Amino acid sequence: xxxxxxxxxxxxxxxxxxxxxxxxxxxxxxxxxxxxxxxxxxxxxxxxxxxxxxxxxxxxxxxxxxxxxxxxxxxxxxxxxxxxxxxxxxxxxxxxxxxxxxxxxxxxxxxxxxxxxxxxxxxxxxxxxxxxxxxxxxxxxxxxxxxxxxxxxxxxxxxxxxxxxxxxxxxxxxxxxxxxxxxxxxxxxxxxxxxxxxxxxxxxxxxxxxxxxxxxxxxxxxxxxxxxxxxxxxxxxxxxxxxxxxxxxxxxxxxxxxxxxxxxxxxxxxxxxxxxxxxxxxxxxxxxxxxxxxxxxxxxxxxxxxxxxxxxxxxxxxxxxxxxxxxxxxxxxxxxxxxxxxxxxx
Amino acid sequence: xxxxxxxxxxxxxxxxxxxxxxxxxxxxxxxxxxxxxxxxxxxxxxxxxxxxxxxxxxxxxxxxxxxxxxxxxxxxxxxxxxxxxxxxxxxxxxxxxxxxxxxxxxxxxxxxxxxxxxxxxxxxxxxxxxxxxxxxxxxxxxxxxxxxxxxxxxxxxxxxxxxxxxxxxxxxxxxxxxxxxxxxxxxxxxxxxxxxxxxxxxxxxxxxxxxxxxxxxxxxxxxxxxxxxxxxxxxxxxxxxxxxxxxxxxxxxxxxxxxxxxxxxxxxxxxxxxxxxxxxxxxxxxxxxxxxxxxxxxxxxxxxxxxxxxxxxxxxxxxxxxxxxxxxxxxxxxxxxxxxxxxxxx
Numbered sequence: 105x106x107x108x109x110x111x112x113x114x115x116x117x118x119x120x121x122x123x124x125x126x127x128x129x130x131x132x133x134x135x136x137x138x139x140x141x142x143x144x145x146x147x148x149x150x151x152x153x154x155x156x157x158x159x160x161x162x163x164x165x166x167x168x169x170x171x172x173x174x175x176x177x178x179x180x181x182x183x184x185x186x187x188x189x190x191x192x193x194x195x196x197x198x199x200x201x202x203x204x205x206x207x208x209x210x211x212x213x214x215x216x217x218x219x220x221x222x223x224x225x226x227x228x229x230x231x232x233x234x235x236x237x238x239x240x241x242x243x244x245x246x247x248x249x250x251x252x253x254x255x256x257x258x259x260x261x262x263x264x265x266x267x268x269x270x271x272x273x274x275x276x277x278x279x280x281x282x283x284x285x286x287x288x289x290x291x292x293x294x295x296x297x298x299x300x301x302x303x304x305x306x307x308x309x310x311x312x313x314x315x316x317x318x319x320x321x322x323x324x325x326x327x328x329x330x331x332x333x334x335x336x337x338x339x340x341x342x343x344x345x346x347x348x349x350x351x352x353x354x355x356x357x358x359x360x361x362x363x364x365x366x367x368x369x370x371x372x373x374x375x376x377x378x379x380x381x382x383x384x385x386x387x388x389x390x391x392x393x394x395x396x397x398x399x400x401x402x403x404x405x406x407x408x409x410x411x412x413x414x415x416x417x418x419x420x421x422x423x424x425x426x427x428x429x430x431x432x433x434x435x436x437x438x439x440x441x442x443x444x445x446x447x448x449x450x
Numbered sequence: 451x452x453x454x455x456x457x458x459x460x461x462x463x464x465x466x467x468x469x470x471x472x473x474x475x476x477x478x479x480x481x482x483x484x485x486x487x488x489x490x491x492x493x494x495x496x497x498x499x500x501x502x503x504x505x506x507x508x509x510x511x512x513x514x515x516x517x518x519x520x521x522x523x524x525x526x527x528x529x530x531x532x533x534x535x536x537x538x539x540x541x542x543x544x545x546x547x548x549x550x551x552x553x554x555x556x557x558x559x560x561x562x563x564x565x566x567x568x569x570x571x572x573x574x575x576x577x578x579x580x581x582x583x584x585x586x587x588x589x590x591x592x593x594x595x596x597x598x599x600x601x602x603x604x605x606x607x608x609x610x611x612x613x614x615x616x617x618x619x620x621x622x623x624x625x626x627x628x629x630x631x632x633x634x635x636x637x638x639x640x641x642x643x644x645x646x647x648x649x650x651x652x653x654x655x656x657x658x659x660x661x662x663x664x665x666x667x668x669x670x671x672x673x674x675x676x677x678x679x680x681x682x683x684x685x686x687x688x689x690x691x692x693x694x695x696x697x698x699x700x701x702x703x704x705x706x707x708x709x710x711x712x713x714x715x716x717x718x719x720x721x722x723x724x725x726x727x728x729x730x731x732x733x734x735x736x737x738x739x740x741x742x743x744x745x746x747x748x749x750x751x752x753x754x755x756x757x758x759x760x761x762x763x764x765x766x767x768x769x770x771x772x773x774x775x776x777x778x779x780x781x782x783x784x785x786x787x788x789x790x791x792x793x794x795x796x
Contacts, residue, residue: 124729125476130502132471154500156476156730158765179794198729204794209781215768221775222764224726228793232785243787248796380570383470383544385503418568419504419765422561429567435555439578441589447574448525448550450594 105166109266112301113167114259122169122199124156127266131274131411136381137394143406147397148279149378150271153386153417157219159340160291160415161191163267164260169195171259172251177201179250183237185211186340187416192253193223204228204250206237216420255347261294268298269307271411278308280408285392285415286316286325286352286363287341293351295413296359312411314361316352317396319389323365325352337368337424340389340416366395372428374398378414380430385418451512455612458647459513460605468515468545470502473612477620477757482727483740489752493743494625495724496617499732499763503565505686506637506761507537509613510606515541517605518597523547525596529583531557532686533762538599539569550574550596552583562766601693607640614644615653617757624654626754631738631761632662632671632698632709633687639697641759642705658757660707662698663742665735669711671698683714683770686735686762712741718774720744724760726776731764 105127106113115121134147141147155162169192172180179202182192189205196203203225211217211229221227230237238254245252253260272278278299284292292314302308318326319336324344331344346352356363366374371388374395378384393412397404404410418425434447451473452459461467480493487493498506515538518526525548528538535551542549549571557563557575567573576583584600591598599606618624624645630638638660648654664672665682670690677690692698702709712720717734720741724730739758743750750756764771780793 125478125497128474128476130471130474132502151471151502154502156478156497156500158763194725194729194731197726206790215772218768218772218775219731219765221777221779222722222725222731222771223729224776224778226778226794227780228783228790229779229781230783230785230790236785240785240787240790244790244794247787248791248794250794250796376568379540379568380543383502383540383569385540385565385568417504417763417765419565419763422564422768425568426561426564429564430570431567432570432572433567433575434573435575437574437576439576439582439586441586441593444552444574444576444586444590445594448548448572448590448594448596450596 105163105266106170109269114262119170119174122173122195123166124162124194124198126155126162126166127270129154131271132384134382140398141401141404143404145404145407146409148411149384150267150411150413151384152267152413152415153390157190157194158417158420159187159191160264160267161187164263165191165195165253167263168253168257168259169199173199173201177249177251179204180253181206181241181244181250182254183207183241186216189217189220189225190223193220193225197224202226206230206241208233208237255288255290261290261297264291264294265298267413268295269302272302272308275409278310278312279411280312280405281315281410282312283315283317283393283397283410283412285341285389286318287343287346287389289325289346289348289352291415292316292355293348296355311359314355314359315396316356316361316363317366317392318363319371319392320365320367325363326365338371338389338392340387341392364396364399366392366399370395370399376430384414386414387416387418387420388424390414390416451509451612452516455615460608461516465516465520468519468541469512470508470540470544472501472508472512473616475500477617478730480728486744487747487750489750491750491753492755494757495730496613496757496759497730498613498759498761499736503536503540504763504766505533505537506610506613507533510609511537511541511599513609514599514603514605515545519545519547523595523597525550526599527552527587527590527596528600529553529587532562535563535566535571536569539566539571543570548572552576552587554579554583601634601636607636607643610637610640611644613759614641615648618648618654621755624656624658625757626658626751627661627756628658629661629663629739629743629756629758631687631735632664633689633692633735635671635692635694635698637761638662638701639694642701657705660701660705661742662702662707662709663712663738664709665717665738666711666713671709672711684717684735684738686733687738710742710745712738712745716741716745722776730760732760733762733764733766734770736760736762
């Protein structure tokens with residue numbers, strides 16, 4: 105990904121490129137979603153769950169780790185129980201760096217952290233809450249030769265903007281709408297940066313409207329104030345006080361876009377539609393982009409081209425899959441062709 | 451994938467292409483594995499876990515479902531509790547077909563089946579064993595307008611051979627060794643077919659030696675006879691009587707390759723090395739290819755180029771990840787910078 109977009113990224117010939125060949129993810133046509141909206145719109149999903157560690161975080165992490173290595177770091181650190189910790193661990197270990205992940209006690213049993221552990225992360229579980237974990241990683245990165253790779257690391261957004269480049273490269277222009285889940289608000293900010301840089305370089309003839317969708321129980325940007333106890337089953341966007349608040353507001357305003365809240369029920373409905381009609385299995389948080397599109401379907405201009413960003417792979421969250429699949433199961437059937445055919449409707 | 455390799459595939463202008471933009475998966479350099487072997491060998495992993503449903507099965511299923519739709523089928527059926535059922539459901543639903551999955555009672559609770567259910571599969575769970583489930587799907591496909599998409603479907607291997615095409619396209623020639631996990635033996639047969647067709651078309655100057663690796667508790671091709679109770683934690687290759695036995699034997703013999711057995715311990719060791727040194731998280735079964743390479747390391751010719759096929763995504767099997775990760779965890783730490791730094795070794 106760094107090689108492909110080298111001219112737009114803060115790297116030099118001296119930067120060691122730590123890569124898992126991330127990016128280059130498919131922009132999949134979504135004819136079933138388009139049919140639900142009608143008016144000859146075209147809908148695509150940017151399936152970033154097909155990155156090497158299963159989420160868009162890899163785009164930022166390849167750059168963050170490459171720059172850390174260039175700067176001589178021997179270790180990186182982050183506070184995260186989710187996609188960030190997995191990406192940080194995979195790229196750090198590939199680059200020969202140690203990867204420390206600080207989490208509050210009680211998170212170690214979670215499946216998502218298992219991915220980071222498999223990649224060789226060293227997990228430090230502290231007595232305290234997530235804010236204290238964040239404070240610890242900041243202080244450690246200040247005082248010791250350890251690079252912080254949480255979202256405050258500026259290279260993360262620089263890498264993530266390549267998602268916008270790929271969308272333009274695939275479509276031949278920017279879309280009319282870019283629908284995207286908003287949690288920490290880094291990705292919407294990165295995409296907007298990417299669309300602008302590509303536009304200025306003459307690779308697109310227009311800029312998209314940035315349509316940011318938050319989970320209803322975790323929608324500080326919609327409400328205009330931080331949320332102290334954010335709640336949603338879309339854990340990847342369960343963030344009460346987004347790090348990239350100002351950048352995201354600028355993206356919305358300058359693009360004439362909008363922020364909207366979608367309920368967990370709307371998220372799950374979009375999640376099921378994506379899987380069972382389009383054949384695309386994403387994280388619940390990813391489905392917020394599609395839930396938002398469906399909520400705004402009456403405002404979509406006729407003939408518009410719309411891209412919904414799917415940030416993570418559905419395999420990241422098997423519990424939600426088990427609980428919220430269609431569950432079309434018939435058990436205890438006799439091994440008899442006629443009986444089975446009857447159940448099948450023949 | 452069908453569009454890219456249309457000239458080599460049994461499709462016509464009339465075939466409706468049902469695709470999730472599968473294939474085009476990264477061929478990732480594995481410098482750490484190469485260093486373990488030495489002698490200037492080059493090692494790559496073909497990370498087919500980055501296909502849309504998380505396994506190489508998508509290559510075969512895009513073709514099988516497209517051909518089923520071309521033939522007018524309204525439904526497909528398979529007996530599978532794993533990657534095949536997920537791929538069948540995703541592509542069938544995307545093509546507007548019903549997807550039936552027949553399993554023996556007792557499998558419905560498994561996480562892998564959840565993926566098929568999310569994609570909209572209709573699961574028929576029968577009183578009986580897996581052989582009876584297979585018999586049922588064969589009989590149903592014979593008598594009703596339902597297409598069988600188990601591995602006996604010839605289009606599955608035709609699609610899977612594109613993995614070999616992509617390897618040659620990425621390297622500019624065939625590798626010297628192709629290391630691959632062997633369960634039902636379809637994929638090794640498909641790769642061999644692909645390498646031969648590409649060689650005959652002048653796209654490569656040589657053919658690889660096909661190095662097939664089976665789990666020790668499930669190694670009928672190594673022992674030369676079916677196994678009645680195959681056992682291995684690498685569930686995706688836990689098969690006692692491979693469907694593509696003869697084709698696989700031909701691939702081995704004609705390529706001057708070999709079949710070897712690797713223990714579950716060797717598989718887990720390779721699984722951990724891949725994740726924690728190369729940053730690549732695969733299914734346990736996938737790691738059999740790397741376990742086999744490491745077992746045969748002394749036979750690798752100096753300067754050889756080796757490709758190990760990683761057939762599935764590690765996220766498919768979170769239980770193994772949780773049980774067999776490095777588990778470098780420190781819990782109950784005080785939220786104090788000096789204490790944490792000490793634990794980190796600073």
